[in-house]
Amino acid sequence: MAENSKIEWTDHTVNLWWGCSKVHTGCKNCYAESLSKRFGNEIWGENAQRKFIKSAFNDLAKYQIQAARENKLVKVFIGSMMDIFEDSKPLITNGDTGVLRQMLFSDITDGKYPNLIFLFLTKRPTNIWKMIPDDWSHGMDNVWFGTSVSDQETVKYADQLQNSLKFQNLFLSIEPQTKMINDINLSGIDWVIQGGESGHNKRPFKIEWAERMKQICEDQNTPYFFKQIDKIQPIPNHLMIKEYPQFDSILL
Numbered sequence: 263m264a265e266n267s268k269i270e271w272t273d274h275t276v277n278l279w280w281g282c283s284k285v286h287t288g289c290k291n292c293y294a295e296s297l298s299k300r301f302g303n304e305i306w307g308e309n310a311q312r313k314f315i316k317s318a319f320n321d322l323a324k325y326q327i328q329a330a331r332e333n334k335l336v337k338v339f340i341g342s343m344m345d346i347f348e349d350s351k352p353l354i355t356n357g358d359t360g361v362l363r364q365m366l367f368s369d370i371t372d373g374k375y376p377n378l379i380f381l382f383l384t385k386r387p388t389n390i391w392k393m394i395p396d397d398w399s400h401g402m403d404n405v406w407f408g409t410s411v412s413d414q415e416t417v418k419y420a421d422q423l424q425n426s427l428k429f430q431n432l433f434l435s436i437e438p439q440t441k442m443i444n445d446i447n448l449s450g451i452d453w454v455i456q457g458g459e460s461g462h463n464k465r466p467f468k469i470e471w472a473e474r475m476k477q478i479c480e481d482q483n484t485p486y487f488f489k490q491i492d493k494i495q496p497i498p499n500h501l502m503i504k505e506y507p508q509f510d511s512i513l514l
Contacts, residue, residue, distance in 0.1 A: 272338065275339045277344050280313040288438055311354045379406065406433055412437075430450075436456040438459030442471050456486070
């Protein structure tokens with residue numbers, strides 16, 4: 263778990279489990295896979311078991327208590343070491359990831375976390391509609407759904423997100439971006455986060471990719487957050503843009 267997450271577009275990061283499998287070009291140098299292997303966990307790939315993170319629900323309860331005490335909303339990214347909408351996989355211990363997912367969704371439906379904004383990021387947007395509760399058919403104020411895009415070819419994942427969910431609170435994580443994206447329809451998208459790859463095997467990121475996406479977001483009136491080039495190169499002044507949507511509008 264990560265309190266005061268190092269991922270700057272969120273406040274906290276929570277993983278119900280560790281483990282995933284690769285989907286598209288953005289997954290090539292997956293930091294989560296590398297980190298899990300560093301800890302000796304064989305939890306990557308379609309046929310691998312996943313690792314239950316026992317502290318997850320306790321951490322969520324703690325973040326809710328803290329946020330309520332301060333009468334504010336905090337953002338919780340689910341999750342950096344998993345994909346919440348991956349098909350259910352067996353856990354190393356007992357049960358499967360689908361049970362954990364439904365436990366969380368049930369808690370959210372029951373109003374257990376009114377001060378937490380959940381940011382669900384997936385590379386499997388077509389699974390969202392199949393897995394969310396029926397009660398969420400018109401959306402949930404404190405739940406945001408996002409998908410990852412890396413190049414013009416993977417823009418289709420953004421299209422799938424838009425076509426699957428016809429309500430608000432949709433976002434795109436265009437990171438790591440690996441090639442130019444010249445054209446993308448942001449209709450129905452409420453937030454765009456963009457950034458390049460970091461790490462030893464990082465693929466290069468070109469400034470013109472950010473300039474183009476910044477312009478697209480301006481043209482389509484979409485909040486734009488530029489995260490990084492590669493965590494080493496400084497961000498030019500004209501790209502020091504870290505916009506957020508109006509999360510605080512749901513707090514009474």
